[in-house]
Amino acid sequence: MAAMGEGGGNAVIDRARFGPLQFGVTALCFIIAMLDGFDTQSIAFVAPKIAEDWGLAPSAFGPIFAIGLLGLTVGAFTLSPAADKFGRKTIILISTFIFGLFALLTAFSTSMNELLIYRFITGVGLGAAMPNIIALTSEYGPARLRATLVTVMFCGFPLGSTIGGLVSTWLIATWDWHSVFVVGGVLPLLLLPVLYFMLPESVRFLVAKGAPEHKIAPIVKKIDANASVSEFIAGLKHEQTSAAKGFSVFQLFREGRTPVTLLLWVAFFMNLLVMYFLVNWL
Missing domain, CATH: 1.20.5 (Single alpha-helices involved in coiled-coils or other helix-helix interfaces)
Structure with a gap:
Protein backbone atom coordinates (compact mmCIF):
# COMPACT_ATOMS: atom_id res chain seq x y z
CA MET A 1 0.00 0.00 0.00
CA ALA A 2 2.92 2.33 0.61
CA ALA A 3 3.99 2.00 -2.99
CA MET A 4 0.42 2.54 -4.06
CA GLY A 5 0.26 5.71 -2.01
CA GLU A 6 3.48 7.01 -3.59
CA GLY A 7 2.13 6.46 -7.11
CA GLY A 8 -1.54 6.84 -6.21
CA GLY A 9 -4.05 9.41 -7.34
CA ASN A 10 -3.37 12.32 -5.00
CA ALA A 11 0.41 11.82 -5.25
CA VAL A 12 0.28 12.02 -9.05
CA ILE A 13 -1.83 15.19 -8.98
CA ASP A 14 0.28 16.81 -6.27
CA ARG A 15 3.64 16.24 -7.96
CA ALA A 16 2.38 17.13 -11.46
CA ARG A 17 3.70 20.24 -13.16
CA PHE A 18 1.32 23.10 -13.87
CA GLY A 19 0.46 22.22 -17.44
CA PRO A 20 -2.25 22.90 -20.05
CA LEU A 21 -4.85 20.79 -18.21
CA GLN A 22 -4.49 22.65 -14.92
CA PHE A 23 -4.36 25.99 -16.71
CA GLY A 24 -7.45 25.14 -18.76
CA VAL A 25 -9.49 24.08 -15.72
CA THR A 26 -8.49 27.21 -13.78
CA ALA A 27 -9.15 29.51 -16.74
CA LEU A 28 -12.59 28.05 -17.55
CA CYS A 29 -13.63 28.13 -13.90
CA PHE A 30 -12.33 31.73 -13.72
CA ILE A 31 -14.60 32.69 -16.64
CA ILE A 32 -17.58 31.02 -14.96
CA ALA A 33 -16.81 32.88 -11.73
CA MET A 34 -16.59 36.15 -13.67
CA LEU A 35 -19.99 35.58 -15.30
CA ASP A 36 -21.32 34.52 -11.90
CA GLY A 37 -20.15 37.83 -10.41
CA PHE A 38 -21.63 39.81 -13.30
CA ASP A 39 -25.05 38.13 -13.05
CA THR A 40 -25.16 38.22 -9.25
CA GLN A 41 -24.70 41.98 -9.17
CA SER A 42 -26.48 42.87 -12.42
CA ILE A 43 -29.76 43.68 -10.69
CA ALA A 44 -28.02 46.30 -8.56
CA PHE A 45 -26.68 48.01 -11.68
CA VAL A 46 -30.09 48.31 -13.35
CA ALA A 47 -32.42 48.76 -10.37
CA PRO A 48 -32.51 52.60 -10.57
CA LYS A 49 -33.43 52.46 -14.27
CA ILE A 50 -36.13 49.80 -13.76
CA ALA A 51 -37.56 51.82 -10.86
CA GLU A 52 -37.70 54.87 -13.14
CA ASP A 53 -39.36 52.96 -16.00
CA TRP A 54 -41.90 51.16 -13.80
CA GLY A 55 -42.60 54.10 -11.49
CA LEU A 56 -41.36 52.30 -8.36
CA ALA A 57 -39.65 53.55 -5.24
CA PRO A 58 -36.05 52.33 -4.78
CA SER A 59 -37.11 50.62 -1.55
CA ALA A 60 -39.31 48.27 -3.61
CA PHE A 61 -36.17 46.48 -4.77
CA GLY A 62 -35.29 45.17 -1.32
CA PRO A 63 -37.18 41.88 -1.96
CA ILE A 64 -35.60 41.60 -5.43
CA PHE A 65 -32.09 41.85 -4.00
CA ALA A 66 -32.98 39.40 -1.23
CA ILE A 67 -34.65 36.80 -3.47
CA GLY A 68 -31.58 36.54 -5.67
CA LEU A 69 -29.33 35.86 -2.68
CA LEU A 70 -31.90 33.39 -1.33
CA GLY A 71 -31.64 31.60 -4.67
CA LEU A 72 -27.86 31.46 -4.26
CA THR A 73 -28.31 29.81 -0.86
CA VAL A 74 -30.85 27.30 -2.17
CA GLY A 75 -28.65 26.43 -5.14
CA ALA A 76 -25.57 25.96 -2.96
CA PHE A 77 -27.43 23.70 -0.50
CA THR A 78 -29.54 21.65 -2.93
CA LEU A 79 -28.26 21.56 -6.51
CA SER A 80 -24.54 21.88 -5.76
CA PRO A 81 -24.24 18.69 -3.63
CA ALA A 82 -25.81 16.73 -6.50
CA ALA A 83 -22.31 16.82 -8.03
CA ASP A 84 -21.41 13.92 -5.73
CA LYS A 85 -23.98 11.82 -7.62
CA PHE A 86 -23.91 13.22 -11.15
CA GLY A 87 -20.42 14.73 -11.42
CA ARG A 88 -18.98 18.22 -11.01
CA LYS A 89 -18.85 18.92 -14.73
CA THR A 90 -22.50 17.93 -15.16
CA ILE A 91 -23.66 20.24 -12.36
CA ILE A 92 -21.45 23.07 -13.63
CA LEU A 93 -23.05 22.73 -17.08
CA ILE A 94 -26.57 22.58 -15.64
CA SER A 95 -26.04 25.52 -13.28
CA THR A 96 -24.44 27.64 -16.03
CA PHE A 97 -27.40 26.87 -18.28
CA ILE A 98 -29.84 27.82 -15.52
CA PHE A 99 -28.29 31.16 -14.62
CA GLY A 100 -27.69 32.01 -18.27
CA LEU A 101 -31.24 31.19 -19.39
CA PHE A 102 -33.02 32.94 -16.53
CA ALA A 103 -30.73 35.97 -16.65
CA LEU A 104 -31.78 36.26 -20.30
CA LEU A 105 -35.46 35.85 -19.41
CA THR A 106 -35.06 38.61 -16.81
CA ALA A 107 -34.54 41.03 -19.69
CA PHE A 108 -38.15 40.42 -20.72
CA SER A 109 -39.69 40.93 -17.26
CA THR A 110 -42.77 43.15 -17.21
CA SER A 111 -43.71 42.95 -13.54
CA MET A 112 -42.21 42.62 -10.08
CA ASN A 113 -43.56 39.07 -9.77
CA GLU A 114 -41.77 37.98 -12.93
CA LEU A 115 -38.62 39.71 -11.75
CA LEU A 116 -38.80 37.90 -8.41
CA ILE A 117 -39.21 34.50 -10.06
CA TYR A 118 -36.47 34.98 -12.61
CA ARG A 119 -34.00 36.40 -10.10
CA PHE A 120 -34.64 33.53 -7.68
CA ILE A 121 -34.04 30.83 -10.31
CA THR A 122 -31.00 32.72 -11.65
CA GLY A 123 -29.68 32.71 -8.09
CA VAL A 124 -30.16 28.94 -7.82
CA GLY A 125 -27.90 28.45 -10.84
CA LEU A 126 -25.34 30.94 -9.56
CA GLY A 127 -25.27 29.32 -6.13
CA ALA A 128 -24.80 25.83 -7.55
CA ALA A 129 -21.95 26.83 -9.86
CA MET A 130 -19.58 28.47 -7.38
CA PRO A 131 -18.89 25.56 -4.97
CA ASN A 132 -18.25 23.19 -7.87
CA ILE A 133 -15.83 25.41 -9.76
CA ILE A 134 -13.92 25.92 -6.51
CA ALA A 135 -13.85 22.15 -5.93
CA LEU A 136 -12.83 21.31 -9.51
CA THR A 137 -10.02 23.88 -9.49
CA SER A 138 -8.82 22.51 -6.17
CA GLU A 139 -8.98 18.88 -7.32
CA TYR A 140 -6.78 19.47 -10.36
CA GLY A 141 -4.38 21.86 -8.65
CA PRO A 142 -1.07 20.44 -7.37
CA ALA A 143 -0.80 20.77 -3.59
CA ARG A 144 1.97 23.39 -3.81
CA LEU A 145 -0.23 25.64 -6.02
CA ARG A 146 -3.72 24.69 -4.86
CA ALA A 147 -4.45 27.69 -2.63
CA THR A 148 -3.04 30.10 -5.21
CA LEU A 149 -5.06 28.62 -8.07
CA VAL A 150 -8.32 28.68 -6.10
CA THR A 151 -7.64 32.27 -5.04
CA VAL A 152 -6.87 33.37 -8.61
CA MET A 153 -9.96 31.56 -9.92
CA PHE A 154 -12.20 33.10 -7.26
CA CYS A 155 -10.94 36.57 -8.20
CA GLY A 156 -13.11 36.16 -11.28
CA PHE A 157 -16.19 36.83 -9.16
CA PRO A 158 -15.32 40.37 -7.98
CA LEU A 159 -13.76 41.08 -11.39
CA GLY A 160 -17.04 40.15 -13.08
CA SER A 161 -18.91 42.40 -10.69
CA THR A 162 -16.51 45.27 -11.35
CA ILE A 163 -16.61 44.86 -15.12
CA GLY A 164 -20.38 44.59 -14.90
CA GLY A 165 -20.60 47.98 -13.25
CA LEU A 166 -18.50 49.58 -15.97
CA VAL A 167 -20.15 47.79 -18.89
CA SER A 168 -23.68 48.31 -17.54
CA THR A 169 -23.28 52.08 -17.64
CA TRP A 170 -22.55 51.92 -21.37
CA LEU A 171 -25.19 49.25 -22.07
CA ILE A 172 -27.96 51.16 -20.29
CA ALA A 173 -27.04 54.40 -22.05
CA THR A 174 -26.94 52.67 -25.44
CA TRP A 175 -29.72 50.05 -25.34
CA ASP A 176 -31.55 50.48 -22.00
CA TRP A 177 -31.53 48.22 -18.95
CA HIS A 178 -32.75 45.09 -20.77
CA SER A 179 -29.40 44.79 -22.54
CA VAL A 180 -27.55 44.16 -19.25
CA PHE A 181 -29.53 40.95 -18.69
CA VAL A 182 -29.23 39.97 -22.36
CA VAL A 183 -25.44 40.13 -22.10
CA GLY A 184 -25.52 38.40 -18.69
CA GLY A 185 -27.61 35.60 -20.17
CA VAL A 186 -26.14 35.13 -23.63
CA LEU A 187 -22.50 34.91 -22.53
CA PRO A 188 -23.01 31.90 -20.19
CA LEU A 189 -25.10 30.14 -22.85
CA LEU A 190 -22.37 30.69 -25.45
CA LEU A 191 -19.83 29.32 -22.97
CA LEU A 192 -21.70 26.02 -22.57
CA PRO A 193 -20.31 24.29 -25.71
CA VAL A 194 -16.79 25.33 -24.69
CA LEU A 195 -17.29 23.85 -21.23
CA TYR A 196 -18.80 20.67 -22.65
CA PHE A 197 -15.83 19.95 -24.89
CA MET A 198 -12.95 21.42 -22.91
CA LEU A 199 -13.75 21.11 -19.20
CA PRO A 200 -12.77 17.68 -17.80
CA GLU A 201 -14.92 15.81 -15.33
CA SER A 202 -13.53 15.35 -11.84
CA VAL A 203 -11.18 12.38 -12.07
CA ARG A 204 -11.95 11.54 -8.43
CA PHE A 205 -15.65 11.35 -9.30
CA LEU A 206 -14.93 9.07 -12.28
CA VAL A 207 -12.89 6.72 -10.10
CA ALA A 208 -15.48 6.72 -7.31
CA LYS A 209 -18.24 5.84 -9.79
CA GLY A 210 -16.22 3.05 -11.35
CA ALA A 211 -15.86 4.64 -14.78
CA PRO A 212 -14.01 2.46 -17.32
CA GLU A 213 -10.27 2.97 -17.53
CA HIS A 214 -10.42 4.29 -21.10
CA LYS A 215 -12.40 7.32 -19.84
CA ILE A 216 -9.95 8.02 -17.03
CA ALA A 217 -6.70 7.37 -18.92
CA PRO A 218 -6.74 10.52 -21.14
CA ILE A 219 -7.16 12.75 -18.08
CA VAL A 220 -4.42 10.97 -16.13
CA LYS A 221 -2.02 11.29 -19.07
CA LYS A 222 -2.72 15.02 -19.27
CA ILE A 223 -1.90 15.31 -15.56
CA ASP A 224 1.29 13.25 -15.84
CA ALA A 225 2.26 11.53 -19.09
CA ASN A 226 4.48 9.08 -17.20
CA ALA A 227 1.89 8.03 -14.61
CA SER A 228 0.52 4.49 -14.50
CA VAL A 229 -3.24 4.72 -15.03
CA SER A 230 -3.95 1.49 -13.16
CA GLU A 231 -1.85 2.59 -10.16
CA PHE A 232 -3.49 6.03 -10.25
CA ILE A 233 -6.97 4.46 -10.11
CA ALA A 234 -5.98 1.95 -7.42
CA GLY A 235 -4.41 4.71 -5.34
CA LEU A 236 -7.49 6.94 -5.52
CA LYS A 237 -9.77 4.03 -4.65
CA HIS A 238 -7.61 3.27 -1.62
CA GLU A 239 -7.67 6.91 -0.52
CA GLN A 240 -11.44 7.10 -0.96
CA THR A 241 -11.98 3.87 0.98
CA SER A 242 -9.82 5.18 3.82
CA ALA A 243 -11.65 8.52 3.97
CA ALA A 244 -14.04 9.28 6.80
CA LYS A 245 -17.57 8.05 6.16
CA GLY A 246 -20.73 10.07 6.63
CA PHE A 247 -22.11 13.45 5.61
Whole structure:
Protein backbone atom coordinates (compact mmCIF):
# COMPACT_ATOMS: atom_id res chain seq x y z
CA MET A 1 0.00 0.00 0.00
CA ALA A 2 2.92 2.33 0.61
CA ALA A 3 3.99 2.00 -2.99
CA MET A 4 0.42 2.54 -4.06
CA GLY A 5 0.26 5.71 -2.01
CA GLU A 6 3.48 7.01 -3.59
CA GLY A 7 2.13 6.46 -7.11
CA GLY A 8 -1.54 6.84 -6.21
CA GLY A 9 -4.05 9.41 -7.34
CA ASN A 10 -3.37 12.32 -5.00
CA ALA A 11 0.41 11.82 -5.25
CA VAL A 12 0.28 12.02 -9.05
CA ILE A 13 -1.83 15.19 -8.98
CA ASP A 14 0.28 16.81 -6.27
CA ARG A 15 3.64 16.24 -7.96
CA ALA A 16 2.38 17.13 -11.46
CA ARG A 17 3.70 20.24 -13.16
CA PHE A 18 1.32 23.10 -13.87
CA GLY A 19 0.46 22.22 -17.44
CA PRO A 20 -2.25 22.90 -20.05
CA LEU A 21 -4.85 20.79 -18.21
CA GLN A 22 -4.49 22.65 -14.92
CA PHE A 23 -4.36 25.99 -16.71
CA GLY A 24 -7.45 25.14 -18.76
CA VAL A 25 -9.49 24.08 -15.72
CA THR A 26 -8.49 27.21 -13.78
CA ALA A 27 -9.15 29.51 -16.74
CA LEU A 28 -12.59 28.05 -17.55
CA CYS A 29 -13.63 28.13 -13.90
CA PHE A 30 -12.33 31.73 -13.72
CA ILE A 31 -14.60 32.69 -16.64
CA ILE A 32 -17.58 31.02 -14.96
CA ALA A 33 -16.81 32.88 -11.73
CA MET A 34 -16.59 36.15 -13.67
CA LEU A 35 -19.99 35.58 -15.30
CA ASP A 36 -21.32 34.52 -11.90
CA GLY A 37 -20.15 37.83 -10.41
CA PHE A 38 -21.63 39.81 -13.30
CA ASP A 39 -25.05 38.13 -13.05
CA THR A 40 -25.16 38.22 -9.25
CA GLN A 41 -24.70 41.98 -9.17
CA SER A 42 -26.48 42.87 -12.42
CA ILE A 43 -29.76 43.68 -10.69
CA ALA A 44 -28.02 46.30 -8.56
CA PHE A 45 -26.68 48.01 -11.68
CA VAL A 46 -30.09 48.31 -13.35
CA ALA A 47 -32.42 48.76 -10.37
CA PRO A 48 -32.51 52.60 -10.57
CA LYS A 49 -33.43 52.46 -14.27
CA ILE A 50 -36.13 49.80 -13.76
CA ALA A 51 -37.56 51.82 -10.86
CA GLU A 52 -37.70 54.87 -13.14
CA ASP A 53 -39.36 52.96 -16.00
CA TRP A 54 -41.90 51.16 -13.80
CA GLY A 55 -42.60 54.10 -11.49
CA LEU A 56 -41.36 52.30 -8.36
CA ALA A 57 -39.65 53.55 -5.24
CA PRO A 58 -36.05 52.33 -4.78
CA SER A 59 -37.11 50.62 -1.55
CA ALA A 60 -39.31 48.27 -3.61
CA PHE A 61 -36.17 46.48 -4.77
CA GLY A 62 -35.29 45.17 -1.32
CA PRO A 63 -37.18 41.88 -1.96
CA ILE A 64 -35.60 41.60 -5.43
CA PHE A 65 -32.09 41.85 -4.00
CA ALA A 66 -32.98 39.40 -1.23
CA ILE A 67 -34.65 36.80 -3.47
CA GLY A 68 -31.58 36.54 -5.67
CA LEU A 69 -29.33 35.86 -2.68
CA LEU A 70 -31.90 33.39 -1.33
CA GLY A 71 -31.64 31.60 -4.67
CA LEU A 72 -27.86 31.46 -4.26
CA THR A 73 -28.31 29.81 -0.86
CA VAL A 74 -30.85 27.30 -2.17
CA GLY A 75 -28.65 26.43 -5.14
CA ALA A 76 -25.57 25.96 -2.96
CA PHE A 77 -27.43 23.70 -0.50
CA THR A 78 -29.54 21.65 -2.93
CA LEU A 79 -28.26 21.56 -6.51
CA SER A 80 -24.54 21.88 -5.76
CA PRO A 81 -24.24 18.69 -3.63
CA ALA A 82 -25.81 16.73 -6.50
CA ALA A 83 -22.31 16.82 -8.03
CA ASP A 84 -21.41 13.92 -5.73
CA LYS A 85 -23.98 11.82 -7.62
CA PHE A 86 -23.91 13.22 -11.15
CA GLY A 87 -20.42 14.73 -11.42
CA ARG A 88 -18.98 18.22 -11.01
CA LYS A 89 -18.85 18.92 -14.73
CA THR A 90 -22.50 17.93 -15.16
CA ILE A 91 -23.66 20.24 -12.36
CA ILE A 92 -21.45 23.07 -13.63
CA LEU A 93 -23.05 22.73 -17.08
CA ILE A 94 -26.57 22.58 -15.64
CA SER A 95 -26.04 25.52 -13.28
CA THR A 96 -24.44 27.64 -16.03
CA PHE A 97 -27.40 26.87 -18.28
CA ILE A 98 -29.84 27.82 -15.52
CA PHE A 99 -28.29 31.16 -14.62
CA GLY A 100 -27.69 32.01 -18.27
CA LEU A 101 -31.24 31.19 -19.39
CA PHE A 102 -33.02 32.94 -16.53
CA ALA A 103 -30.73 35.97 -16.65
CA LEU A 104 -31.78 36.26 -20.30
CA LEU A 105 -35.46 35.85 -19.41
CA THR A 106 -35.06 38.61 -16.81
CA ALA A 107 -34.54 41.03 -19.69
CA PHE A 108 -38.15 40.42 -20.72
CA SER A 109 -39.69 40.93 -17.26
CA THR A 110 -42.77 43.15 -17.21
CA SER A 111 -43.71 42.95 -13.54
CA MET A 112 -42.21 42.62 -10.08
CA ASN A 113 -43.56 39.07 -9.77
CA GLU A 114 -41.77 37.98 -12.93
CA LEU A 115 -38.62 39.71 -11.75
CA LEU A 116 -38.80 37.90 -8.41
CA ILE A 117 -39.21 34.50 -10.06
CA TYR A 118 -36.47 34.98 -12.61
CA ARG A 119 -34.00 36.40 -10.10
CA PHE A 120 -34.64 33.53 -7.68
CA ILE A 121 -34.04 30.83 -10.31
CA THR A 122 -31.00 32.72 -11.65
CA GLY A 123 -29.68 32.71 -8.09
CA VAL A 124 -30.16 28.94 -7.82
CA GLY A 125 -27.90 28.45 -10.84
CA LEU A 126 -25.34 30.94 -9.56
CA GLY A 127 -25.27 29.32 -6.13
CA ALA A 128 -24.80 25.83 -7.55
CA ALA A 129 -21.95 26.83 -9.86
CA MET A 130 -19.58 28.47 -7.38
CA PRO A 131 -18.89 25.56 -4.97
CA ASN A 132 -18.25 23.19 -7.87
CA ILE A 133 -15.83 25.41 -9.76
CA ILE A 134 -13.92 25.92 -6.51
CA ALA A 135 -13.85 22.15 -5.93
CA LEU A 136 -12.83 21.31 -9.51
CA THR A 137 -10.02 23.88 -9.49
CA SER A 138 -8.82 22.51 -6.17
CA GLU A 139 -8.98 18.88 -7.32
CA TYR A 140 -6.78 19.47 -10.36
CA GLY A 141 -4.38 21.86 -8.65
CA PRO A 142 -1.07 20.44 -7.37
CA ALA A 143 -0.80 20.77 -3.59
CA ARG A 144 1.97 23.39 -3.81
CA LEU A 145 -0.23 25.64 -6.02
CA ARG A 146 -3.72 24.69 -4.86
CA ALA A 147 -4.45 27.69 -2.63
CA THR A 148 -3.04 30.10 -5.21
CA LEU A 149 -5.06 28.62 -8.07
CA VAL A 150 -8.32 28.68 -6.10
CA THR A 151 -7.64 32.27 -5.04
CA VAL A 152 -6.87 33.37 -8.61
CA MET A 153 -9.96 31.56 -9.92
CA PHE A 154 -12.20 33.10 -7.26
CA CYS A 155 -10.94 36.57 -8.20
CA GLY A 156 -13.11 36.16 -11.28
CA PHE A 157 -16.19 36.83 -9.16
CA PRO A 158 -15.32 40.37 -7.98
CA LEU A 159 -13.76 41.08 -11.39
CA GLY A 160 -17.04 40.15 -13.08
CA SER A 161 -18.91 42.40 -10.69
CA THR A 162 -16.51 45.27 -11.35
CA ILE A 163 -16.61 44.86 -15.12
CA GLY A 164 -20.38 44.59 -14.90
CA GLY A 165 -20.60 47.98 -13.25
CA LEU A 166 -18.50 49.58 -15.97
CA VAL A 167 -20.15 47.79 -18.89
CA SER A 168 -23.68 48.31 -17.54
CA THR A 169 -23.28 52.08 -17.64
CA TRP A 170 -22.55 51.92 -21.37
CA LEU A 171 -25.19 49.25 -22.07
CA ILE A 172 -27.96 51.16 -20.29
CA ALA A 173 -27.04 54.40 -22.05
CA THR A 174 -26.94 52.67 -25.44
CA TRP A 175 -29.72 50.05 -25.34
CA ASP A 176 -31.55 50.48 -22.00
CA TRP A 177 -31.53 48.22 -18.95
CA HIS A 178 -32.75 45.09 -20.77
CA SER A 179 -29.40 44.79 -22.54
CA VAL A 180 -27.55 44.16 -19.25
CA PHE A 181 -29.53 40.95 -18.69
CA VAL A 182 -29.23 39.97 -22.36
CA VAL A 183 -25.44 40.13 -22.10
CA GLY A 184 -25.52 38.40 -18.69
CA GLY A 185 -27.61 35.60 -20.17
CA VAL A 186 -26.14 35.13 -23.63
CA LEU A 187 -22.50 34.91 -22.53
CA PRO A 188 -23.01 31.90 -20.19
CA LEU A 189 -25.10 30.14 -22.85
CA LEU A 190 -22.37 30.69 -25.45
CA LEU A 191 -19.83 29.32 -22.97
CA LEU A 192 -21.70 26.02 -22.57
CA PRO A 193 -20.31 24.29 -25.71
CA VAL A 194 -16.79 25.33 -24.69
CA LEU A 195 -17.29 23.85 -21.23
CA TYR A 196 -18.80 20.67 -22.65
CA PHE A 197 -15.83 19.95 -24.89
CA MET A 198 -12.95 21.42 -22.91
CA LEU A 199 -13.75 21.11 -19.20
CA PRO A 200 -12.77 17.68 -17.80
CA GLU A 201 -14.92 15.81 -15.33
CA SER A 202 -13.53 15.35 -11.84
CA VAL A 203 -11.18 12.38 -12.07
CA ARG A 204 -11.95 11.54 -8.43
CA PHE A 205 -15.65 11.35 -9.30
CA LEU A 206 -14.93 9.07 -12.28
CA VAL A 207 -12.89 6.72 -10.10
CA ALA A 208 -15.48 6.72 -7.31
CA LYS A 209 -18.24 5.84 -9.79
CA GLY A 210 -16.22 3.05 -11.35
CA ALA A 211 -15.86 4.64 -14.78
CA PRO A 212 -14.01 2.46 -17.32
CA GLU A 213 -10.27 2.97 -17.53
CA HIS A 214 -10.42 4.29 -21.10
CA LYS A 215 -12.40 7.32 -19.84
CA ILE A 216 -9.95 8.02 -17.03
CA ALA A 217 -6.70 7.37 -18.92
CA PRO A 218 -6.74 10.52 -21.14
CA ILE A 219 -7.16 12.75 -18.08
CA VAL A 220 -4.42 10.97 -16.13
CA LYS A 221 -2.02 11.29 -19.07
CA LYS A 222 -2.72 15.02 -19.27
CA ILE A 223 -1.90 15.31 -15.56
CA ASP A 224 1.29 13.25 -15.84
CA ALA A 225 2.26 11.53 -19.09
CA ASN A 226 4.48 9.08 -17.20
CA ALA A 227 1.89 8.03 -14.61
CA SER A 228 0.52 4.49 -14.50
CA VAL A 229 -3.24 4.72 -15.03
CA SER A 230 -3.95 1.49 -13.16
CA GLU A 231 -1.85 2.59 -10.16
CA PHE A 232 -3.49 6.03 -10.25
CA ILE A 233 -6.97 4.46 -10.11
CA ALA A 234 -5.98 1.95 -7.42
CA GLY A 235 -4.41 4.71 -5.34
CA LEU A 236 -7.49 6.94 -5.52
CA LYS A 237 -9.77 4.03 -4.65
CA HIS A 238 -7.61 3.27 -1.62
CA GLU A 239 -7.67 6.91 -0.52
CA GLN A 240 -11.44 7.10 -0.96
CA THR A 241 -11.98 3.87 0.98
CA SER A 242 -9.82 5.18 3.82
CA ALA A 243 -11.65 8.52 3.97
CA ALA A 244 -14.04 9.28 6.80
CA LYS A 245 -17.57 8.05 6.16
CA GLY A 246 -20.73 10.07 6.63
CA PHE A 247 -22.11 13.45 5.61
CA SER A 248 -19.06 15.62 4.96
CA VAL A 249 -20.42 18.74 6.73
CA PHE A 250 -20.48 16.84 10.03
CA GLN A 251 -16.72 16.30 9.70
CA LEU A 252 -16.28 20.07 10.13
CA PHE A 253 -17.45 19.76 13.74
CA ARG A 254 -15.47 16.69 14.74
CA GLU A 255 -11.98 16.21 16.15
CA GLY A 256 -11.79 19.72 17.59
CA ARG A 257 -12.76 21.56 14.40
CA THR A 258 -15.91 23.23 15.77
CA PRO A 259 -14.38 26.57 16.95
CA VAL A 260 -12.44 27.11 13.71
CA THR A 261 -15.45 26.11 11.59
CA LEU A 262 -17.75 28.55 13.37
CA LEU A 263 -15.21 31.39 13.22
CA LEU A 264 -14.70 30.85 9.47
CA TRP A 265 -18.46 30.78 8.89
CA VAL A 266 -18.93 34.04 10.80
CA ALA A 267 -16.06 35.69 8.91
CA PHE A 268 -17.45 34.68 5.49
CA PHE A 269 -21.00 35.61 6.51
CA MET A 270 -19.96 39.10 7.59
CA ASN A 271 -17.76 39.56 4.54
CA LEU A 272 -20.59 38.75 2.13
CA LEU A 273 -23.11 40.72 4.18
CA VAL A 274 -21.03 43.89 3.92
CA MET A 275 -20.19 43.31 0.24
CA TYR A 276 -23.80 42.77 -0.88
CA PHE A 277 -25.16 45.59 1.29
CA LEU A 278 -22.56 47.97 -0.10
CA VAL A 279 -23.06 47.04 -3.76
CA ASN A 280 -26.85 47.02 -3.57
CA TRP A 281 -26.94 50.30 -1.64
CA LEU A 282 -24.64 51.99 -4.15
